Amino acid sequence: MAMTWRRAIPVVGALGLIAYVVIAGTAPLFLSPAALSLLFLTLYYVCLAGAWNFFSGFSGYINFGFVLFVGLGMYGSVIGFVDYKMGLIPGYLTGGLVSAIVAAVIGYPLLRIRGAYFAISMLALAEGARVFISTKYLTPLTRGGAGMPVLAGTLNQKYYAIFLLAVCIVLATLYFARSYYGLSLIAVREDEAAASGLAVNTTAVKVSVFVVSAFFAGTAGGIQATFLHYIEPFAAFDIKYTMLSIVMAMFGGLGTVLGAVIGAVTLQLISDYVWLHLGQANITVFGLVMVCLVIWMPDGVLVRLKEMGILPKTRWI
Amino acid sequence: MTTEGPILEIHDVRKSFGGVHALAGCGFSVGEGEIVGLIGPNGSGKTTLFNTIVGYLPLDGGRILYRGEDVTGLPPYQIARKGIGRTFQVTRIFPKMTLLENVTLPTGNAAANERAHELLEFVGLADLRDEYASDLSFGQQRLLSIIQVLMLDPGLILLDEPAAGVSPVMQKKLLELIHYLNEDGRTFLIIEHNMDVVMNNCERVVVLSMGEKISEGSPDEVRRDEAVLTAYFGA
Ligand SMILES: Nc1ncnc2c1ncn2[C@@H]1O[C@H](COP(=O)(O)OP(=O)(O)OP(=O)(O)O)[C@@H](O)[C@H]1O
Ligand SMILES: [Mg+2]
Numbered sequence: 001m002a003m004t005w006r007r008a009i010p011v012v013g014a015l016g017l018i019a020y021v022v023i024a025g026t027a028p029l030f031l032s033p034a035a036l037s038l039l040f041l042t043l044y045y046v047c048l049a050g051a052w053n054f055f056s057g058f059s060g061y062i063n064f065g066f067v068l069f070v071g072l073g074m075y076g077s078v079i080g081f082v083d084y085k086m087g088l089i090p091g092y093l094t095g096g097l098v099s100a101i102v103a104a105v106i107g108y109p110l111l112r113i114r115g116a117y118f119a120i121s122m123l124a125l126a127e128g129a130r131v132f133i134s135t136k137y138l139t140p141l142t143r144g145g146a147g148m149p150v151l152a153g154t155l156n157q158k159y160y161a162i163f164l165l166a167v168c169i170v171l172a173t174l175y176f177a178r179s180y181y182g183l184s185l186i187a188v189r190e191d192e193a194a195a196s197g198l199a200v201n202t203t204a205v206k207v208s209v210f211v212v213s214a215f216f217a218g219t220a221g222g223i224q225a226t227f228l229h230y231i232e233p234f235a236a237f238d239i240k241y242t243m244l245s246i247v248m249a250m251f252g253g254l255g256t257v258l259g260a261v262i263g264a265v266t267l268q269l270i271s272d273y274v275w276l277h278l279g280q281a282n283i284t285v286f287g288l289v290m291v292c293l294v295i296w297m298p299d300g301v302l303v304r305l306k307e308m309g310i311l312p313k314t315r316w317i
Numbered sequence: 318m319t320t321e322g323p324i325l326e327i328h329d330v331r332k333s334f335g336g337v338h339a340l341a342g343c344g345f346s347v348g349e350g351e352i353v354g355l356i357g358p359n360g361s362g363k364t365t366l367f368n369t370i371v372g373y374l375p376l377d378g379g380r381i382l383y384r385g386e387d388v389t390g391l392p393p394y395q396i397a398r399k400g401i402g403r404t405f406q407v408t409r410i411f412p413k414m415t416l417l418e419n420v421t422l423p424t425g426n427a428a429a430n431e432r433a434h435e436l437l438e439f440v441g442l443a444d445l446r447d448e449y450a451s452d453l454s455f456g457q458q459r460l461l462s463i464i465q466v467l468m469l470d471p472g473l474i475l476l477d478e479p480a481a482g483v484s485p486v487m488q489k490k491l492l493e494l495i496h497y498l499n500e501d502g503r504t505f506l507i508i509e510h511n512m513d514v515v516m517n518n519c520e521r522v523v524v525l526s527m528g529e530k531i532s533e534g535s536p537d538e539v540r541r542d543e544a545v546l547t548a549y550f551g552a
Binding site: 180183184186187190191193194195196197198199200201202307312313314315 | 371373392393394397398402403405409410411412413414415418421422423424425426447448449465466468469
């Protein structure tokens with residue numbers, strides 16, 4: 001009995017995933033705009049949690065300033081749309097590029113410091129960016145606190161954009177996790193000094209993956225900005241995006257391929273339900289989920305299943 | 318097998334931690350193909366010397382040459398790529414990586430998989446290849462850490478107390494492995510407290526005390542050296 005139950009989990013999980021991808025991929029054909037918007041938001045969080053996990057889940061360097069890359073991506077693409085009249089895809093990619101460039105610049109100095117200092121520095125940078133965006137130096141570009149309205153793309157286009165990005169992030173994670181780079185970054189998380197003694201160029205690995213993670217976050221930010229039709233500093237650099245990304249990635253499984261999907265879909269469902277029935281208590285429920293997580297499965301569902309032998313201990317799940 | 322020039326030359330290396338002179342100007346060399354023992358009382362600087370050789374700790378002074386090339390100040394990954402591998406006094410493997418992942422990490426290419434399988438087979442861990450390294454016993458982790466280093470295809474292997482805390486059976490296995498690899502052309506510098514192990518397995522011994530080399534020679538010579546007896550047992 002117990003044996004069949006254990007075997008059923010991977011099968012049910014795989015079928016569920018396939019069904020989800022098929023439904024999400026064809027949703028605009030049969031969902032109402034309101035329902036599509038809910039699904040859009042879930043996929044947006046799949047992207048954010050996936051981008052966060054891409055670097056932090058594998059490396060163990062917890063990025064508390066992740067929203068920096070989301071917000072920069074929003075501004076990058078909105079400025080592209082509004083001031084440079086870019087097309088949809090070039091505009092989104094510009095957002096990603098802006099974040100990637102900033103990550104490349106700050107990555108080298110920041111990733112040489114360990115753990116808590118990295119987390120705090122990132123947090124400070126994200127806050128700093130929000131303030132800096134509205135200073136008079138940048139106001140000509142960013143319109144400061146007044147914010148920027150943006151009109152680009154139809155709901156369906158934006159939906160397909162976020163769906164495609166989510167698929168890309170998961171596939172990129174799959175490729176990365178199985179590669180030497182992925183393994184190296186896991187080794188950094190496990191024991192950074194030992195990894196460097198075994199010929200791993202830890203700095204190069206950390207910085208390059210950090211840049212890719214920022215690119216994904218920035219692109220997702222750009223898509224979200226067009227979905228919201230309007231950005232301003234507080235909304236673009238909202239710490240909520242960092243927090244939700246972390247909680248979702250942690251819930252699903254740190255340093256796994258599918259953890260971000262499981263985390264974002266599950267928690268977004270819970271959140272919608274709770275929002276409907278409990279209103280503002282939403283955030284309290286998230287806090288409770290967090291506490292339970294830390295106690296029972298600190299590395300998330302998938303990692304726990306691997307440890308229990310229900311899933312194979314491979315890097316491609 | 319002792320021929321050619323030295324594989325490792327250590328020239329007057331110095332390293333202090335605050336007021337503690339862990340290495341106070343120490344120098345010796347290791348010949349290609351040798352098994353050299355590095356001994357000395359607790360706190361004499363043996364592990365610190367390893368840490369400086371592999372680039373974990375910057376030196377305050379002195380130079381380190383590997384196969385005639387100055388490697389002082391290079392980052393650890395470059396030194397590893399040149400062919401110096403080391404194990405730790407307290408074994409450090411990657412707990413939440415499978416055995417196979419632990420072993421393939423140093424090479425960075427899939428073609429090395431075959432060699433990884435061979436090595437796991439060789440030390441009797443092949444059946445556990447897809448399990449996490451955290452599941453291994455202490456002695457098994459030791460073996461794993463040694464074959465991990467072998468994947469670097471190192472010319473010089475630094476072992477920090479390989480025989481400490483492992484069962485006699487495992488100890489025998491380890492020593493066999495060391496001699497097998499030595500015949501295969503690899504040089505060893507081994508820190509060891511167990512004198513029987515040192516006397517029976519090393520061709521030459523270097524003795525450190527308070528960060529300085531106080532003696533060097535064959536196991537027999539060192540054993541009879543007054544300075545060594547003083548360092549270990551007091552005047
Ligand atoms: N990272 C460090 N910071 C401060 N002091 C250190 C550090 N590493 C070593 N020391 C000091 O340097 C001296 C030499 O230590 P080391 O570990 O090299 O000795 P050892 O010969 O390996 O001893 P043991 O046989 O006990 O392993 C000791 O006094 C030790 O306390
Ligand atoms: Mg020591």
